Amino acid sequence: MSADLQQGTTNAADFSLTVLRARIALLATAIGGPDYTSQIDPPPYKLGDDCLACLKDLKRWFKLVDDQQKRWDVAMAVAEYRILTDDLLPILIDWENKCSLAAKLAKNNPDHEEFRNKAYYDKIALNCLQLLVLMTWPLIVTEQSSSNQITLYGELKKHQLVYKKTILSMESGKVLRAAIRLALDVIKIDRLSRTPRDNMVLKLVLNFFRNVIAIEPGEFTINTKKSMPKKGITSIDTLPPNVSMDDISLNTVISSFHKNKVFGFLLTLTSSLSKEFDQDFINIPLLEIMFYFTKDVNQELLFPRQFETGTHSKVVNKNESSSANNIVTSAGFELSKLLQKEHQMRKNVIKHTSARHSRFGGLLSIQTPDKTRLTVSGSQALVDEKIALQKLDDSKKWNKRIIKKHQSVAAEGLPNSLLNSQTGKAIFFTESNGKHFKEFINNFIDSGFNILLHSVTNYFTTEQDRMVTLEQVEYLLFFAWFVKYQLLRSKIDNSADIKQVSEALKEVTFILVSSLLRSAYDLKNWTVTHAGMIAFNELLNLVSRTKAAQEEDSTDIEFIVSRLFSDERIQLLSNLPKIGSKYSLQFMKSCIELTHSVLKVLEQYSDDKTLVIEGKSRRQKKFNISEDDITKLIEEENVDRDEALDILTSSLRSIEVNFQKVQANYMTEPVIETYINFLERFRELEDDSIKKVFSFFHRVFVQAKEQALLFRFDLIILLREMLSPDGLDRMSRSRKYVSQFSDYFLARLKKRLKKSPAWFVGLLFPPLHNSEVGFYQRYGEYNVLNNESMYAAPASQFKPIPDEEALPPSILLDMKYGVLVSTLLDDGKTELLDQLLKHITHTLDIFKSWLTVNVNAGKETVNPPNEYFTLTGVLNNDPIFKDKDYRALLLLIGYSIPRKINEPCFLPGTVEVSDLTVSCELVKKYLSTPFETPNGLPSSSYLLRVRSEKDSFSHNEQDGWEGDDDYDYNDPYIVPDDQILSKSDAAYFKDLDNNASDKLKGTKFSKGIARSKKKDKRKRRKGEAKTNLPMFGDQDDERPQTVRERHGVFSKEFISDSEDDEDLMNPIFFENETYMRWLLDKNNGQLTEDRYIQFAKFAAERMNNGGVVTGDYTSLFGGSIPSIESIRATESSSFAPDKSLISLASHVASEMSIFDVNNNNNNQLSDDDVNSESRNSLGSSQPSNSQNMFQSEVYSRKESTKRSLEASAADESDEDEEAIRLFGKKSRVVLSQGDSDD
Incomplete structure (x- = not known):
């Protein structure tokens, strides 16, 4: 039966598909076709009678089936009936020819009229362009794609390649001119007179150009889990018949775009983006066009x-x-x-190959221990054993390396060729096309790069949380490509100035690039991380070049360098090469180039002994500023007194940068592993990459003197292989670097082996770390530790508990034990608690026995001896010194915790047995019973982990900083208690936000993002806890206020609903509460739902009428309403009123709103429509809670929505005018609300 049901479902699907194909076939026929009655050869195209209606029906089919049902049946049917090649393109070309002819005649004869029915044909041309955009839109397959889309992906890709060839070749790509003509009709309109529909037409044209450039052959690997069948598949199999790579190459695209003046059109838009156009409509399409133009082009091939x-x-x-x-x-x-x-x-x-006379008898046989024979032929094997072994290796079966999942570039919705310009497989141009392309790029940089980058950066700054992976990669690679191009260009062209890409050095751009890199690394999005490394590397190269050129305006450079030297940034950049060995060759190359640039820039700027870095002090320092200092600064800087005080009391301070300590962050074994893995593929590397590797080896071996990191067998074998006859070419320049380093390396190794023969064994194994043996092996001397200077971590402290003074001491003690024990349990430290409880129990027995003996002996005043506490097992004693929460629990029980490493931990004999018994019972209690916090948050929210006064466990830590003082009050990693400053880039974006409510709160939310999403804020606080520990948590009501919070002026527009609680302080509110208590006492503490509703009306009426009641509430009170004095006289309780009425807040609020509406109806009946529409519009814009959906689903849904919106937004004027009227009406509602609030 199930088989019959499945067959029936299949038959129904086939039937619906047949009906759909028939409808598409009828539409294709009705659109039009060749006019065979004409005498012209070939026959001209003739439009059908219902051509416009058929085009609109096709758009509806795309929206109904392909977009809403996640199928590509309409696109497939349209392709099979050749609607694009046989109908749409001929219609647009014929329209372009008519318009061009009319324009020429009008130029010669101003009185000449346009061709007949031009408005009708313009509508047809616009609908044709919308269908072109829909049919050429890039196909994206993600994990959420349907089986229908997976099945049709390959065939539709081939059809799109046919589309691309036809568009570029039909009458030399004249359809591109038709698209430009549609855009020119919009450009002619004054900017202030353009409608949203006009702006959408511009965006539609740009999307058409983007689609044409972006169409490429289908991928072998669709994404990480879905692959096309690979049985005998080649690159030719991804191409349709009669289409070659030359027909669809970028070379052909550039030729066609140049002939049809597309380059000039693009330059016009970019150069006038901020003046003549609404940049929010066209900045992203322009970015995508420039990205697809340049992503496969190697900049170095465009220069000598x-x-x-x-x-x-x-x-x-x-x-x-x-x-x-x-x-x-x-x-x-x-x-x-x-x-x-x-x-x-x-x-x-x-x-x-040897001569023919020596080929006889060349046979060598080797017997292995397992009686297997290996045979090598050829006389060369007799001369050199290396050749024999190499032949044996060559005869082995080679298993192709399987790319791990995280090494695949094919992320969700991203093509495999995304980073082609970085793989050495970049495309080449003919001489003429290369000249045209280079001229276009130069003009774009000179006139539009800064404008476009500024616009896109500002857009993504406000929409960063909504950026999908493809948008992030497009932005980063666009940024990197043009910066690198301009750097190469400026070397040979004196007229090319670095200022033409100066927007790349702006603060906002730097923060966005570094923020994308950091977030991608944290989220393990390796595709964006790779693109971020490329962009950040080019940014550093630009900084280094600008520093060398000694530009006058260096404000932006100083900002970048000050942020670059921060500990958080150095930590991120030094972590990237540590993971590089796990990924592809190009990923490792980007890591190495970025490391080279970072060290180069840091070393370059380390010559400046003092750099202004954003420093923070542990305590608020008193500034000794005299009146003479203020007067002098006012005269020198020409500023007013307030600005002079801000400058003199600034938190910025001069910090001496120790480059050697920063460099030490890179001297780790994972980084060396990445460099060696990269160098093992030296035959695929360029000389410049090999040189950078050995430059880093020189830093490790000579400057940092970490020779032990390079004493490895694999490196010795690799150097030998590179210098062998089959290794690097003898004419290669990089061979000189390898030879010089190898000689020095082997000489130092021989000395080390003579000095320490243990290295003969040490070479076979990885180096030892964090031990005396490892220290001696690396440096040849003992690691003498000064225990006197090693301080233990300070114990955690309790945050202020609400109403702490009102709680009994026993309840407060119970709560403290519950917080500490549950926090340790949450961290999985049960074994620590078990050992502690065991020691307390043992100590209690000893103390009780001691007291019994002494009481009998008459020595009641003698205290028992101290009981020392040590942890056993694999835990060692580290938690007693390092675990802040554990030390706080020991301190609470009464232990004497050690202040230094060499001090013991013990329970003094002065502790009362009764107190120790209570402590033991409380620890047992919360080991078996979960502790419930009053605030509903984890127990750790009540604890404050303070920093140690001395860095006890990082005494040898190399953090890259040396403060001006020897004392640690100026430690740049300590946040002062009264000044919580963010070290992340979000602190800067907070100042860029124009949302007044966010500024008053001191927080930052991206525009358009739901305010209920607080996960990022907690995550940021968690990340900052390593270096920036505030005095209180995020949710402390008693935390110190910032200047902005103290001086903030609130308007009604920014007052939240919670401030309506001031109504609860009305005396009538407490009278209503008295009535409620009276009713509850009268009815034995219970009221029916009807009486609750009646009392809500009663309370609302009293609140609105100043305590006067006009309604009948006999049924509620069982008679007349008693006076408030009589009720209070009968009350026997003297405590403050409770909050029982607050539970009825919803009822009271609803009834109060009814009163307000009734009052407004009497005065402002004409505003009902506006108010209802306002409520609808506000209700429809509630933020979504689905912020954590898969990025691939977000992208596919976003692309589908964008396609449908752009296809429908440019429809005929009658539909658009209605939408615009609705849009304007809603806009007026919002404006009126804002005016009333003001």
Whole structure:
């Protein structure tokens, strides 16, 4: 029966698909076709009678089926009936020809009228463009994609390649001119007169250009879990018939765009983005166009080869450049590469092949211990054993390396070729197209780069939480590509100034780039992390270049450097190369280049002995400022007195940067592992990359003197392999660096082996860490620890508890034990508590026995001896010294906790047995009974982990800073108790936010994000707890107020609902509460639901009428309403009124609102529609709680919505005017609310 049901479902689906295809076929026929009655050959295209209606029906089918049902059946049917190639393109080209002819005639004859029915044909052209955008929209398959989309993905990709070829080739791409003409009709309109529909037309045109550039062959791997079948598949199988890579290459796109003046159109938009256009509509499409233009282009190929480093690379690239200019197609370039490879292989064969007279008898057989024989033929194996072993290795079966999941670039919705320009597989242009492309890029940088980057950065700053992965990668790679291009350009072109990309050095840009890098690293989004490393590396190169050029305006540079030297930033940048060995070659390359740039910039700026860094002091220092200092600063800086005081009392201070300590963060074994893994593939590396590796090895070996990190067998073997005849080419410039380092490395190794023979064994194993043996092995001397200077961690402290003074001491003690014990249990420290309880029980027995003996002996005043406490097992004694919560519990019980490492922990004999018994019972109680906190938060929320006065356990820690004072009050990592400052970039974005309510609260929320989402804020506080510990938690009501909070002026617009609670302080409120208590006492503490509702009306009426009651409440009180004096006279209780009425707040509030509405109806009946519409509009804009959905689902839904909106937003004027009227009406409601609030 189930099989029949399944078959029936399949038949129904097939039937619906058949009906859908039939409808699409009818629409394709009704749109129009060739007019065979015409005498013109080929016959012209003739529109159908209902052409416009058919085009609109097609858009509705796309929205109904493909967008809403997550299917691609309509797109597939449209492709099979060739609607784009046979209908849409001919219609647009015919419309373009008519418009062009009319424009020429009007130019010669101003009285000439336009062709007939131009408005009707304009509507048809616009609808055709909307369908073009829908049919060429990039296909994205994610984990949420349906099986129908997975099935049709490959075929639709091929159809889109046909679309791209046809668009670019049909009448030399004249459809591009038609799209520009539609945009020009909008540009002619004054900016203030343009409607949202006009702006959407501009966005539609840009999306069409973006789609044409972005169409590429289908991916072999759709995403990390879904793959296309790979049985015999090649790159040719992803192409449709009669379509080659040359037909759809970027080279062809540039040629077509140049012929049809698309480049000039794009330059017009970017250069006038902030003046003539609404940038919120077109800035992101422009960014995407520039990204897809440049993502596969290697900047170095656009400039002469003098920028190549290394002799070998010069020779090779010179041949490539000379041949590239003569190559017409990419296939020709591939053939050239294959010929060069064949030539190199032939040289190797001749080199290792012996003469024919010595080939006889060349057979070598080796017997292994398991009686297996390995045979090698050839006389060369008899001469050199290395060749014999190499032949054995070559005969082994090679299993292709399986890429791990986290190494795959194919993330959700991202193509495999996303980082092509970084893989060495960048495309090449013909000489003419390369010239056109380079001219376009130069003009864009000179006129529009700063404008576009500023607009996009400001947009993403407010929408950062909504940026999907693809948008983050597009922004970062767009930023990196143009900065690198301008740096290369400025080396040969004196007219190219760094100021043309000055927006890349702005504070907001730097913060956004670094914030994206940090968040991607924290979320383990390695694709964005890779792109972020590339962007940050180019930013550092730009900073270094600007520093060398000694630009006059260095404010932005100083800001970047001050943030770059922060401990948090150094920690992030030094963590990136530690994980690089797990990922791809290009990821490791980006890590190494970023590390090289970071150390270069830091070393460059470390020559400046004092840098103004955002420092923080532990205590508020008293500034000794004289009147003369203020007067002098006012005269020198030409500022007023307040600004002079701000400058003199600034929290910024000069800090001496110790570059050696910062560099030590990179001297770790995982970083060395990344460098060696990268160098193992030296045959694939350029000379510049090899040079950077050995430059870092020189830092490790010579400057940092961490020679033990490089004393490894794998590095010795790798150096030997690189210097062998089959290793680096003898003409390669990088071979010199390898040879020099190898000689020095081996010389130092020989000395170390003579001095410490234990290294013969140590070379076989990883280096030892955190032990005396490891220290001696690395440095050849004993690690003498000064225990006197090693302080234990301070015990945790309790935050102020609400109504603490009113609580009995026993209840307060019980609560403190519950907080500490439950906190330790939450952290999984049950074993610590068990050992502590065991020691308390043992001590109680000893104390009781001691007292019994002494009482009998008449020595009641003699105290028992101290009982020393040590932890046993694998725990050692570290928790007694390091665990702040555990030390707080010991202190609460009465233990004498050690202040230094060499001091013991003991329970003194002066502790009363009764107190110790209570402590034992409370610990037992909360070991078995869960502790429930009054505030509903974890128990740790009641604890304050204070910092130690001395860095006891990091006495040898290298943090990169040396303060001006030897005393630790100026420690840059300590946040003062009365000044909680954020070290993260969010502190800067908080100042950029224009939301007054957020400023008054001192917090920052992205625009359009639900305010109930507080997860990020808690996560940020958790991350800052390592270095910035505030005096109280985020939810402390008693935390010190900032200046902004103390001086904030509140208006009605920013008063929250909670401030309506002031009504509860009305005397009538307490009278109502007295009535409620009287009713509860009269009815034995229970009221029916009807009486609750009646009392809500009664209370609301009294609150609105000043205590006067006009209604009938006989049934509520069982007679007349008693006076308040008589009720109070009969009350026997003297305590303060309780809050029983607050539980009825909803009833009271609803009844009060009814009174307000009735009063307003009498005075302002004309505003009912506006108020109801306002409530609807406000209710429809409530924030969503689904902030943690998968990013891929967000992106697919966003793309689907964007397609449907852009396709429908540019419909005919009658529909748009109605939407605009509705939009304007809602806007007026919002404005009226704002006016009334003011």
